[in-house]
Amino acid sequence: xxxxxxxxxxxxxxxxxxxxxxxxxxxxxxxxxxxxxxxxxxxxxxxxxxxxxxxxxxxxxxxxxxxxxxxxxxxxxxxxxxxxxxxxxxxxxxxxxxxxxxxxxxxxxxxxxxxxxxxxxxxxxxxxxxxxxxxxxxxxxxxxxxxxxxxxxxxxxxxxxxxxxxxxxxxxxxxxxxxxxxxxxxxxxxxxxxxxxxxxxxxxxxxxxxxxxxxxxxxxxxxxxxxxxxxxxxxxxxxx
Amino acid sequence: xxxxxxxxxxxxxxxxxxxxxxxxxxxxxxxxxxxxxxxxxxxxxxxxxxxxxxxxxxxxxxxxxxxxxxxxxxxxxxxxxxxxxxxxxxxxxxxxxxxxxxxxxxxxxxxxxxxxxxxxxxxxxxxxxxxxxxxxxxxxxxxxxxxxxxxxxxxxxxxxxxxxxxxxxxxxxxxxxxxxxxxxxxxxxxxxxxxxxxxxxxxxxxxxxxxxxxxxxxxxxxxx
Numbered sequence: 171x172x173x174x175x176x177x178x179x180x181x182x183x184x185x186x187x188x189x190x191x192x193x194x195x196x197x198x199x200x201x202x203x204x205x206x207x208x209x210x211x212x213x214x215x216x217x218x219x220x221x222x223x224x225x226x227x228x229x230x231x232x233x234x235x236x237x238x239x240x241x242x243x244x245x246x247x248x249x250x251x252x253x254x255x256x257x258x259x260x261x262x263x264x265x266x267x268x269x270x271x272x273x274x275x276x277x278x279x280x281x282x283x284x285x286x287x288x289x290x291x292x293x294x295x296x297x298x299x300x301x302x303x304x305x306x307x308x309x310x311x312x313x314x315x316x317x318x319x320x321x322x323x324x325x326x327x328x329x330x331x332x333x334x335x336x337x338x339x340x341x342x343x344x345x346x347x348x349x350x351x352x353x354x355x356x357x358x359x360x361x362x363x364x365x366x367x368x369x370x371x372x373x374x375x376x377x378x379x380x381x382x383x384x385x386x387x388x389x390x391x392x393x394x395x396x397x398x399x400x401x402x403x404x405x406x407x408x409x410x
Numbered sequence: 411x412x413x414x415x416x417x418x419x420x421x422x423x424x425x426x427x428x429x430x431x432x433x434x435x436x437x438x439x440x441x442x443x444x445x446x447x448x449x450x451x452x453x454x455x456x457x458x459x460x461x462x463x464x465x466x467x468x469x470x471x472x473x474x475x476x477x478x479x480x481x482x483x484x485x486x487x488x489x490x491x492x493x494x495x496x497x498x499x500x501x502x503x504x505x506x507x508x509x510x511x512x513x514x515x516x517x518x519x520x521x522x523x524x525x526x527x528x529x530x531x532x533x534x535x536x537x538x539x540x541x542x543x544x545x546x547x548x549x550x551x552x553x554x555x556x557x558x559x560x561x562x563x564x565x566x567x568x569x570x571x572x573x574x575x576x577x578x579x580x581x582x583x584x585x586x587x588x589x590x591x592x593x594x595x596x597x598x599x600x601x602x603x604x605x606x607x608x609x610x611x612x613x614x615x616x617x618x619x620x621x622x623x624x625x626x627x628x629x630x631x632x633x634x
Contacts, residue, residue, distance in 0.1 A: 244423060245423050245427070246416065246419050246423055248416075248420055249420045249423060249424050253423065253424055253427045256424075256427050256428055256431050257427060257431065259431070260431035260432075260434055260435055263435055263438070264434065264435065264438040267439060267442040267446065268438070268442060270442065270446045270449065271442040271445035272445060274449035274450070274452070274453055275453075278453075335539075353537075353538065353540070356538040356539060357537070357538065
């Protein structure tokens with residue numbers, strides 16, 4: 171039983187749920203890897219901006235992960251990075267054109283940050299670290315998880331900044347008209363401060379999860395010892 | 411120089427990736443070209459609707475391009491006309507290069523007599539909560555309405571309106587008549603300056619711009 175689960179982690183057929191949990195939380199582009207800081211700090215003046223930036227990144231990530239995974243056996247190792255960048259850039263340009271056509275207002279707000287998705291190292295990182303070594307299906311799950319995790323982080327930071335800076339959330343008045351807008355949170359320093367507090371919160375949650383896991387492990391080990399002792403006892407009893 | 415098998419593989423792989431990407435981009439470009447043009451037109455249309463007086467024509471297509479001295483790009487002038495096809499307003503974009511944080515783009519609409527009908531900020535990067543009052547402070551934007559340069563079109567206005575049109579084109583801090591905002595002087599100052607410049611430019615180009623007027627009465631007055 172024990173050796174079986176160990177094998178599952180190292181072998182090629184990783185559980186999809188594990189990939190998802192890993193991409194969304196344990197290895198979150200923002201919270202764990204601290205990648206993609208430029209769009210994170212640049213566009214998150216409101217939750218809505220964060221959401222659409224995240225959605226654009228998610229689409230690019232899905233496209234690039236899928237294609238990189240599909241051609242993973244064909245591209246020679248020496249030229250894989252330029253090939254990946256070309257693929258990512260193509261998807262970014264397509265997303266940019268689509269946003270320009272059907273979401274013109276948001277396109278104008280996000281502006282330069284959309285083409286800059288090309289250099290978001292979280293995306294190249296996934297192509298290199300995951301998609302180039304895994305099946306298209308797993309890469310798709312990974313892209314979905316990573317993209318959603320990134321979007322979650324952007325919406326969270328954007329929401330906090332919008333709430334504290336303007337008393338609104340997704341454009342809806344939350345704190346009422348009397349709320350004295352804390353402008354600093356809309357300005358760049360506010361992004362850093364809010365991000366710091368969010369990261370601290372994430373660390374607290376992770377510490378909690380870790381503790382629980384250890385407790386569980388201890389308990390199960392105790393149980394196993396218990397069982398072992400009992401079986402030993404039975405064995406010794408039944409021996410003579 | 412002879413390339414070995416491995417090098418050929420690299421070249422072909424990269425070439426294929428580039429070619430396929432290019433084809434995909436071309437297809438996306440073809441598919442989105444019309445919607446993008448439509449979206450841009452829509453954005454321009456809604457902006458023009460907010461600054462131009464009531465009109466019966468389509469100002470987006472009723473346009474003239476003029477390259478102003480000192481500019482490299484042509485300025486688009488958009489005309490609004492009433493039922494008799496008289497020009498009721500002319501809108502164009504001016505840029506205030508000296509905003510607090512980069513350029514401020516302003517769409518301004520002027521009546522044929524040289525008084526402002528409305529202005530609207532189309533693009534800016536001013537500080538949220540301070541300088542960006544130029545987009546949110548409607549009374550301030552409205553304070554531009556009916557203003558004109560001193561020597562402009564006095565004959566066409568009644569005397570009490572004349573007094574109003576003698577506003578000093580500066581913010582109050584500089585001895586002018588336009589409000590600045592708490593904590594933000596540079597932004598309104600830049601906007602006032604740019605709008606004033608726009609009016610000065612209009613004064614110079616007025617006869618050329620209005621010559622196009624299809625109304626007989628106006629043509630009679632201005633025909634050479």
